[in-house]
Amino acid sequence: MEKLFKEFEKAGERAYRRKRELADSMIEELTVHAYIEEEIFYPVARAAVPETKDHVEEEEDEWFPEVRSAMGRKRLQELGQRMLDARGDAPKNPLELKSATA
Ligand SMILES: [Fe+2]
Secondary structure (H helix, E strand, O other): OHHHHHHHHHOOOOOHHHHHHHHHHHHHHHHHHHHHHHHHHHHHHHHHOOOOOOOHHHHHHHHHHHHHHHHHHHHHHHHHHHHHHHHHHOOOOHHHOHHHHO
16 A cells, blocks of 8 residues: 555656556455454454443554454454455455445
């Protein structure tokens, strides 16, 4: 993702085609990321430790560490593997995400 952003920034002002391609790749990457979060990460993490707040910063500061310790090393490794495996099932079109119509 960072590579895509860097290339986008470096691309000339009139490199419209390349920028369009880069933007499409970014959308695909974000869609895969969102799919994995929605389908795998959040359901598993919420089952381990129910979320109490819906604010993003609290999530990273408090909820993630709670999830980490509640699940333990082995289950976290299994979760990580499931997330990697899910890449292949992910849509590339963001409108195919469940959250797109929720
Ligand atoms: Fe995310």
